Every structure is written in C-alpha cells, then in structure tokens.
Amino acid sequence: MALTDTSPQTMDLTGDPKRLAREARVRRVFLAASVISIVVSVAIILSLVGEAWNFLTKIELGDLNENGWFPRRGRFQILALIVHTLVISAIAMAVAAPLGLGAAIYLSEYARPNVRRVLKPSLEVLAGIPSVVLGFFALTFITPNVVKNLFSSASQSNFLAAGIAVGVLIVPLVASVSEDAMRAVPTAMREASYGLGAKRWHTSLRVVVPAAISGIVAAMILAVSRAIGETMIVALAAGTNGIMTLSPLDGGLTMTGAMAQLAIGSDQVAGAVAAFQSLFFVGLVLFFMTFALNVLSERVVRRFRNKY
Numbered sequence: 001m002a003l004t005d006t007s008p009q010t011m012d013l014t015g016d017p018k019r020l021a022r023e024a025r026v027r028r029v030f031l032a033a034s035v036i037s038i039v040v041s042v043a044i045i046l047s048l049v050g051e052a053w054n055f056l057t058k059i060e061l062g063d064l065n066e067n068g069w070f071p072r073r074g075r076f077q078i079l080a081l082i083v084h085t086l087v088i089s090a091i092a093m094a095v096a097a098p099l100g101l102g103a104a105i106y107l108s109e110y111a112r113p114n115v116r117r118v119l120k121p122s123l124e125v126l127a128g129i130p131s132v133v134l135g136f137f138a139l140t141f142i143t144p145n146v147v148k149n150l151f152s153s154a155s156q157s158n159f160l161a162a163g164i165a166v167g168v169l170i171v172p173l174v175a176s177v178s179e180d181a182m183r184a185v186p187t188a189m190r191e192a193s194y195g196l197g198a199k200r201w202h203t204s205l206r207v208v209v210p211a212a213i214s215g216i217v218a219a220m221i222l223a224v225s226r227a228i229g230e231t232m233i234v235a236l237a238a239g240t241n242g243i244m245t246l247s248p249l250d251g252g253l254t255m256t257g258a259m260a261q262l263a264i265g266s267d268q269v270a271g272a273v274a275a276f277q278s279l280f281f282v283g284l285v286l287f288f289m290t291f292a293l294n295v296l297s298e299r300v301v302r303r304f305r306n307k308y
Contacts, residue, residue, distance in 0.1 A: 045287070050280075051277055051279075051280030052280045052284040054277050054280075055281045058274040058277065063076050064077065065079075067243065067244075068080060069081055069242035070242050071275035072275050074274075076281075077242070077244065078285060080243065081253055081258050082255065082289075083244055083246065084244070084254045085254040085255045087248060088162050088163045088234060088254060089163075089224055089228050091159060091160060091162075091163025091166075091167065092164075092170060092223075092227040093224060093227065094163075095164055095167025095168065095171070096167040096171045099174075100172075100174025100219070100223070101174060103123060103171070104216075105209070107119060107123075107175070108183050109200065109204045109208060110204075120176075120179070123175055126169075130232075131169060131231070134166075134169055134232075135233040135236030137165060138236070138237035139157070139237045142164055142237075143156060143157075143161040146161070146164070147160050151249050153249060154249040155239065157238055157240075157251035158248065158249050158250060158251050159247075159249070160248040160249060161237050162237040162238040163248065169226075170227055173222060173226060174220065176219075177218065178219045181212035181214070181216055181219070182208050182209070182212045184215070185207075185212050189211060193206075214300060217297075217300045217301075221293055221294075221297040221300065222293075222297060225290050225293040225294065228256075228286070228293070229256060229286070229290060231260055234254045234257045235256070235260045235261070239253070240252075240261065241253065242258075255285065255286045259279050259286075262275070262276060262278065262282075
C-alpha cells in the first residue's frame with residue numbers, strides 16, 4: 001500500500017519579480033519627491049532665518065518701534081505692516097464668510113443635482129481669476145463706484161476696496177471646503193431631523209452645520225491664511241503708506257505689499273544699510289503667522305471632528 005505524501009506544500013507568495021521591481025522604482029520616486037519637498041522647505045526657512053538675523057544685527061531694536069515702515073529711512077515699524085494686514089484680512093473675511101458659507105449651505109442642502117453640477121464648477125472658476133485682475137478691479141471699479149459713493153472721504157488706495165477684492169478671491173475656498181464638510185454629514189441625521197418635524201432651514205442650521213463645524217472652522221482659518229498671504233491685490237489697491245492706521249478708508253502697506261515693494265524697488269541698492277534685508281525679516285514673521293494658523297486649523301479639526 002503506497003503512502004500518501006502529507007508534507008505541507010510551500011507556495012511562493014512573493015509575487016512577480018518584474019512587478020516588484022516596478023513597485024520599488026515607484027516607491028523610490030515618491031520618496032525622492034517627499035525628500036526634495038522637505039529639503040526645499042527647510043532651505044527656504046533657513047534662508048529666511050539667516051537673513052532675518054543679519055537684518056536684526058544691523059539695526060537697533062528701537063528702530064522696530066519707529067513711526068511707520070520706511071526701510072530707506074531706517075524706520076522698520078513691523079507692527080504697522082501687521083496691523084494693516086489684519087485689517088484687510090478682517091474685511092475680506094467679513095465678505096467671504098457669509099457669502100461662502102451661504103453658498104455652501106445652498107449647494108449642500110438646497111440645490112438640485114443638475115443645478116449643483118453647474119453652480120459648483122462656476123464658483124470654483126472664480127478661484128482661477130488671477131489676483132492681479134482683481135487688484136485692478138478693486139482699483140478701477142470698487143474704489144470709485146462703491147467705496148467713494150459710500151464714503152466720499154476715502155482715499156484712492158484704501159483697505160476697504162482691497163479687503164472686498166480679497167474677500168471675493170477667497171469666497172470659493174470657503175464655499176468649497178465648507179460644502180465638502182457638509183456633504184460628509186450622514187443623510188441619516190437629516191432624515192432624523194425631518195422625521196421630528198424640522199424644516200429644511202432648521203435642519204441645515206441646527207443639524208448639518210454643527211455636525212460639520214470642524215470642516216467649516218478649518219475653511220475659515222485657511223481663508224484667513226490665504227487673505228494674509230495675498231500680494232497682488234493689496235499691492236495694487238491698498239497703497240504704499242507706511243504709517244500705521246486702523247481706518248479702512250485709508251491706505252497702507254501690508255506685509256506682502258512691503259515685500260513686493262522691497263523685492264522689485266530701489267531698496268535693493270539704495271537707502272538704509274538693512275533695507276533689503278528687512279524683506280527677509282518680514283517674510284519670516286509672515287511665515288510664522290501662516291504656520292500658526294495652519295497649526296490652529298489642524299488642532300481645531302482634531303478637537304471638533306465628529307466620527308460617524
């Protein structure tokens with residue numbers, strides 16, 4: 001009687017060598033892309049830190065408290081640039097938050113599928129408009145036809161027009177991110193609200209928006225970060241006055257506007273000894289501001305995120 005071979009059979013589960021080789025090459029390409037992006041980011045930060053430190057060693061710290069931002073005169077009041085930037089960002093958010101959130105609620109809760117397929121891409125096209133075009137729009141239309149009709153004392157370059165234009169620019173960002181967060185809310189929550197007799201507007205505002213609050217807040221913080229970093233609109237429409245002012249009807253330099261002016265102007269070759277180096281100092285402060293906003297956004301999302 002022949003004995004049956006009962007020894008366990010071994011199977012080769014390593015896969016096709018050619019496929020594994022391709023996977024390894026793809027993995028190395030992705031790793032290289034990640035390493036390059038990290039190296040570039042670190043190089044940018046180090047260049048900012050190095051030149052910013054060089055700037056601080058060339059000036060007296062009291063120069064940072066001088067009246068106004070005039071690098072060629074040795075006056076580097078960074079607070080003026082920060083205040084002007086925040087004023088324009090506040091105006092922009094006053095425009096973008098209600099418009100963007102309203103558009104998001106309509107697209108998520110009210111719009112029919114065929115209407116949404118048309119409106120959402122149309123809204124996102126607005127994000128593709130070059131900021132320089134919106135800057136000219138603010139300078140040639142918003143200021144003379146809107147701001148000056150409401151406030152005759154407004155200057156030709158003013159924070160209000162620049163803030164409105166920046167707000168228009170970031171409306172698609174607020175609307176798109178908020179709408180995605182609202183559509184992620186389970187349909188069962190809406191149906192439960194309707195089953196209790198709630199109307200659509202009540203369900204939208206009392207159920208969907210609170211459930212998507214983490215995404216909505218993240219959208220707002222990202223929009224603030226985008227407004228702070230906007231350059232061309234504020235460079236064209238906000239003016240070049242370095243004296244600190246809180247009035248939205250006045251004009252002034254923002255952080256990005258000051259950097260643009262320093263980078264392309266005669267401050268590279270003339271003026272105070274640290275004029276051009278101040279560009280890197282402003283850039284470093286701007287980097288820390290936007291970085292702080294990104295960290296805040298991440299913490300808010302983690303804190304208020306709801307899992308369904």
